[in-house]
Amino acid sequence: MDRPFGLLAELTYACPLHCPYCSNPLNLADYGEELTTAEWLRVLAEAKELGVLQVHLSGGEPLQRRDLVEIVRGAGELGLYTNLITSAIGFSPRRAEQLRAAGLDHVQISVQAAESALSDRIAGLPSFERKVAAARLTKKLGWPLTLNVVLHRGNIDGIARILDLAEELAADRIELANTQYYGWALRNRGALLPSRAQLERAETAVRTARERLKERMEIIYVIPDYYSRYPKPCMDGWGRRQLTVVPNGDVLPCPTAHTLPLPRAGVREHSLAWIWERSPLFRRFRGTDWMPDPCRGCDRRELDFGGCRCQAFQLTGDAGRTDPVCHLSPDHGVVIEAVRAANGTSSAGRPEAVFVPRPHPRRSAG
Amino acid sequence: MPAPTAGTVDDVDRPRLAPYVRLTFDPARDGYVLLAPESVSVLNGTGATILELCDGRRTVAEIVAELCARYDGVDGAEVRRFLTRLVAQRTVVVDPGVAGGAGHG
Ligand SMILES: C[S@@+](CC[C@H](N)C(=O)[O-])C[C@H]1O[C@@H](n2cnc3c(N)ncnc32)[C@H](O)[C@@H]1O
Ligand code: SF4
Ligand code: SF4
Numbered sequence: 001m002d003r004p005f006g007l008l009a010e011l012t013y014a015c016p017l018h019c020p021y022c023s024n025p026l027n028l029a030d031y032g033e034e035l036t037t038a039e040w041l042r043v044l045a046e047a048k049e050l051g052v053l054q055v056h057l058s059g060g061e062p063l064q065r066r067d068l069v070e071i072v073r074g075a076g077e078l079g080l081y082t083n084l085i086t087s088a089i090g091f092s093p094r095r096a097e098q099l100r101a102a103g104l105d106h107v108q109i110s111v112q113a114a115e116s117a118l119s120d121r122i123a124g125l126p127s128f129e130r131k132v133a134a135a136r137l138t139k140k141l142g143w144p145l146t147l148n149v150v151l152h153r154g155n156i157d158g159i160a161r162i163l164d165l166a167e168e169l170a171a172d173r174i175e176l177a178n179t180q181y182y183g184w185a186l187r188n189r190g191a192l193l194p195s196r197a198q199l200e201r202a203e204t205a206v207r208t209a210r211e212r213l214k215e216r217m218e219i220i221y222v223i224p225d226y227y228s229r230y231p232k233p234c235m236d237g238w239g240r241r242q243l244t245v246v247p248n249g250d251v252l253p254c255p256t257a258h259t260l261p262l263p264r265a266g267v268r269e270h271s272l273a274w275i276w277e278r279s280p281l282f283r284r285f286r287g288t289d290w291m292p293d294p295c296r297g298c299d300r301r302e303l304d305f306g307g308c309r310c311q312a313f314q315l316t317g318d319a320g321r322t323d324p325v326c327h328l329s330p331d332h333g334v335v336i337e338a339v340r341a342a343n344g345t346s347s348a349g350r351p352e353a354v355f356v357p358r359p360h361p362r363r364s365a366g
Numbered sequence: 367m368p369a370p371t372a373g374t375v376d377d378v379d380r381p382r383l384a385p386y387v388r389l390t391f392d393p394a395r396d397g398y399v400l401l402a403p404e405s406v407s408v409l410n411g412t413g414a415t416i417l418e419l420c421d422g423r424r425t426v427a428e429i430v431a432e433l434c435a436r437y438d439g440v441d442g443a444e445v446r447r448f449l450t451r452l453v454a455q456r457t458v459v460v461d462p463g464v465a466g467g468a469g470h471g
Pocket of ligand 2: 016017060
């Protein structure tokens, strides 16, 4: 059996921002009973034992956890590589210095756009200036800086300015990832999916910037899978390289797998090793035996693993079908329809400005 | 000071791990691994030895010489290909060699 390399630790779903593309679950209130510090430290130790080498601390907003420094220190003492994925809200100079001293390896800061007005409008909170300050602080304290930008219809035309901002902030890497349609993003898909013309312009801007910045900045650009012929190799295979632990201790093969009608598995009831190796949840789509046609006989089945189970479920109602993004899928029509709506001249089916902002969850522990 | 460059490695280059990359032993896999923000590479014994020699002071030529002194049958071209791959992946950076061999540090 493969051993996992990475653990995505979603410490809390509390978050001060309201990004309409947020991939967090819709039923945020179900995750209020958060794992305690001691429980997280046990999860990290079990993860290390299982073979995990990297921990991505995310959420929600991980800085909302008062014990973040302790969790980082614990992970560092286990020899795990720690990566903080943050909106930067709560990244004060004092907190940043504590995280640095605790051994945090890497910081990824998300920005919504290159202009404060647009960035703040998307985030639903004045936050752009704090993000810029946090990015400078990250560099000043000697961390490498990665910027994350989720691209969509409302900000993708500003991609060249986003790249300029990254250059000005001396980012070492920038991840320009088109929205993946889960959680709040799926709810808001009509307003978020860009048109083909927008994507072509964006790709040109990325190419130009790569040419100009090639020695200084790594530029990662992820196209929206709705526009590609083949699906993404979701999580590099179900239960193969990654696992996610969500705020209440449920363990998932990918951060959105809670949407699937599968039995849950949690660290409060079972060891991480049992969950990874034996739980029905992790065994359900492992390998290729579960595959239906056309994946079953397809040459690419070990390359893309039939795509994303959550996307198959959301778009067809059956998690065991071929990802409809694949042009070979019998359900591909639903994706074609969404792409057609995004490229139509009328705004029918594309409720331009009516985002449903992600709300604040209520929480108990912390 | 010239900026570190990407591209193929030359004999006069001085490779070192990128600042945010860590070389470490993984007891679960009983081998060395290279940890970067979004990637993990599992190394074989030779790979780990080469990277331990990438200290930003030794040149590629010196690293190959050092390996030849320690082991039989070292293929210099193979070592350069390995480092070139890691440079492309940005886990290793090179400070370009200065003509005439005047290094820094
Ligand atoms: C869910 S957030 C949690 C961390 C933090 N609140 C933040 O936004 O940076 C984790 C990462 O996923 C990105 N993200 C959120 N929703 C996404 C979506 N629908 N598709 C792709 N990336 C998304 C965010 O930009 C961030 O880099
Ligand atoms: S609302 Fe935005 S900042 Fe908050 S968790 Fe979601 S993506 Fe991150
Ligand atoms: S048929 Fe299945 S395995 Fe083949 S490319 Fe499509 S999703 Fe991938």
